[in-house]
Amino acid sequence: MIAPDIIQFFHKQHFTIISTIDEKGYPHNSCKGIVEIDESGRVYLLDLYMAKTYENLKVNSCISITAVDEHKFKGYSLKGKAKIIQKKKVTRRIMKLWENKITSRISHRLLKNLQGEKGHEAHPEALLPMPTYLIAVDVDEIVDFMPPHIKRKTER
Numbered sequence: 702m703i704a705p706d707i708i709q710f711f712h713k714q715h716f717t718i719i720s721t722i723d724e725k726g727y728p729h730n731s732c733k734g735i736v737e738i739d740e741s742g743r744v745y746l747l748d749l750y751m752a753k754t755y756e757n758l759k760v761n762s763c764i765s766i767t768a769v770d771e772h773k774f775k776g777y778s779l780k781g782k783a784k785i786i787q788k789k790k791v792t793r794r795i796m797k798l799w800e801n802k803i804t805s806r807i808s809h810r811l812l813k814n815l816q817g818e819k820g821h822e823a824h825p826e827a828l829l830p831m832p833t834y835l836i837a838v839d840v841d842e843i844v845d846f847m848p849p850h851i852k853r854k855t856e857r
């Protein structure tokens with residue numbers, strides 16, 4: 702089970718860093734967006750490319766999902782085992798959640814551009830392909846990156 706505040710933290714992030722292990726035992730990192738975290742704590746990510754992450758998960762299901770908010774000096778890593786779910790078994794509801802996330806990211810980028818913050822010249826989210834498969838992660842461990850002495854001060 703993942704605490705509601707941690708679930709909320711991950712949903713506020715526009716992307717996460719996913720780490721898998723390659724055939725030589727080296728970590729492989731990629732950016733992915735969380736589509737959903739259900740009540741049991743299972744995390745769902747749609748992957749747009751059947752590339753290195755996919756190949757790694759076929760032979761080693763160990764995965765970590767990491768996100769940080771530098772401004773809030775907060776971050777977590779969710780460690781667990783992943784299952785690959787082929788696209789044909791992905792529900793319309795999950796696909797709609799992904800579409801909503803992409804729309805939100807495009808809107809966020811537009812607002813930042815209107816506020817004068819220079820970003821990417823194009824809207825890369827609009828150019829992304831459709832997802833090719835779903836990653837379902839059963840979380841076994843949650844790592845809180847905030848050092849304990851700072852966490853105690855913020856809880857007062």
